[in-house]
Amino acid sequence: MADFGGSELDAFAAEVRKELAAMYPPELKDPKAKTDYEAVWGGRAFAGSNDPQIVWMKRMAEKGWTAPTWPKEYGGGGLTPAQARVLDKELAAGKYRQPLASFGVWMLGPVLLEYANEEQKKEHLPKIIGGEIRWCQGYSEPGAGSDLAGLQTRCEDKGDHWLINGSKIWTSYADKADWCFCLVRTDTTKKHEGISFVLIDMASPGVETRPIQLISGESPFCETFFTDVKVPKGNLVGRLNGGWEIAKRLLQYERQNISAGFGEGGSAGGASGDLAQIARQYGATDDTDLRRRITENKMNFQTLRQTIARSAAESKAGNGPSATTSIIKYAAAEFAKERSELMIEALGHQGLGWEGPGYETPEIVAVRGWLRTKANSIEGGTSEVNLNVIAKRVLGLPDPK
Template identity: 85%
Template sequence: MADFGGADLEAFRTEVRDWLAANYPAELKDPNAKTDPEAVWGGRAFDGASDPQVTWMQRMAEKGWTAPTWPKEYGGGGLSPAQARVLDQELAAGRYRPALLSFGLWMLGPVLLEYANEEQKKEHLPRIIQGKIRWCQGYSEPGAGSDLAGLQTKCEDKGDHWLINGSKIWTSYADKADWCFCLVRTDPSKKHEGISFVLIDMKTPGVETRPIRLISGESPFCETFFTDVKVPKGNLVGRLNGGWEIAKRLLQYERQNISAGFGEGGSAGGASGDLAQIAKTYLGLEGGRLADIDLRRRITENKMNFQALRQTIARSAAESKAGNGPSATTSIIKYAAAEFAKERSELMVEALGNQGLGWEGEGFAPLELTAVRGWLRTKANSIEGGTSEINLNVISKRVLGLPDPK
């Protein structure tokens, strides 16, 4: 592909548009086409599987467009930020399904590019781009959630390998993951300076996962246990006891991408659908407008907030792609996104009235049951990726420069 610059962006846009139209699997052109919902996450389970979603992922990966701005030498697209925006615009305009959803793309890959050695980059980045490995995050522990630096999962140097013992909690999709990027304690005499960042194959003997059932009825989070787990020395990323710096950087990427996953149309585990249209259907119209004046005002404010949020996320992403990386402002975005998503789901349930009280059984439409469960799921939005309270602390100290309370 030619290396298009400013004046040539429209030519690049045409090339992108033509390529997408020619390579999008015919089976997926039907908006109601059914695929395995897990296929978009990739991983060992879907390596070589005959699913149109996998075909789409493979074609985009061959192009490097699952990670469009990553260097070509690792399998990325090597696109400029401007070209990546064009690709995003054309994917949205054509209503193409995501080719790959991946913690490897959103969180691990960026820090590997920044902190990993060349051997680690060549081993892991191509497989992330190709969707061959599904990753999970081993951060929080039963006694180290908000105070993450208090983690106690022990990692001992055994000469030719690391030996890990301990447990993690709220490990998203650990039961489906192939590998885990994990924070471990390598020096018990120090807090922040005694943490390291290691990569663990989930098939290693001694690794066990147990899904946690949530009030929404789903089990996306897990407990993860490590019992005498042997990890190769080469799986340490960055310097020994230098994991806290990597952890903070990765959390910035995580918050940035969690925020990007929220949307006015409903996402990040919340209720889905057009809120205004659903409210009109259930509450009726008066003069062509939603009859409930107060609810109409609150829905309008929520839609305006989401519009402002999307523009802020786009601006933050552009600054990040320009080479600055994510900043502490991601905490502002994460906090706002969680609050707006919870508010939206509450408005949805309110608009449904009595039909927003269902859990299962006859008398409730699928949308109504999904709305209730989505509303319950959004309670986790203010916890995952750093609690809202911790994000407010980050904002006060690193954005506003406020002193610690006395």
């Protein structure tokens, strides 16, 4: 589908504006309206739920607007990149809540479109778009973090099924997920060429998850154990032993989307709210050096957002994500950590609270968010690994001798 011109896009924007207003549940129009925190992720836990967030998600999914550029034949919106940008702008302008937060949309879906067979696409893509299944990512292992290709979780061919044994670590929200897209070893004689990409139902016998408590007090990550887990043969995506290619592609999508979550108010940034406004609120603007650093940070994030938008447009144009996602991921992690540190500095002595009287909830959230940002340079590929990718794939530098 070709992009529309200016007047046609204006008409499309007017139509989108009208439809969004009609679909948005009245209960969510109050910015302070509370809903189940987990509802935005969807999944089996919310099957049949009347939570306003779920109602909003389902209405958007019926239009295909939870994955606006995906093909209509799989339940997507079938929009052009230009139309998708119009939809994004209207959602932002109307201050609508995010209809669906999904690893399926951000990471798994794009690689399924590229590598899965037709049966797998028809089975999984509509459920991702509809928020019916919540996904988690089974990549890192206790002995295979930065060296991901060193993973040892075994997947054996048992004739009519695969048998999986091993463990994963730092599996985000594994304890809440319905399914897992997972890297497994199907050939022990080769490293990169011995890895396959499989889909695992987390309700399968032999799957166990254990949340890991972080220094921030939260437990978004888990240890995941697979003990004689039987997986249907049809759950192998792509070629047998061809999972490393898919893994690299998925990591590019992950880095692109993690980066998009950083910034002013971005959930991945740890702290929330306008940094300059908070500095004024706490009387920190008399410090000229702090003002300068806050301004620089805001400028950096504005530049980052524009870079992300350009990269996303290039990806949607059919080129797919490139190694430049490593530049974006590295920069986003550094800017987010800097922003949280500036937040704590602006709060002054109120930035020392952890719990108890004397500290407001946003102050405690800021402190814990500051600790949370330490993971930004690890998740989705460590900063060190991303710098290596930039050196080799972007700058073309030779390997050190």
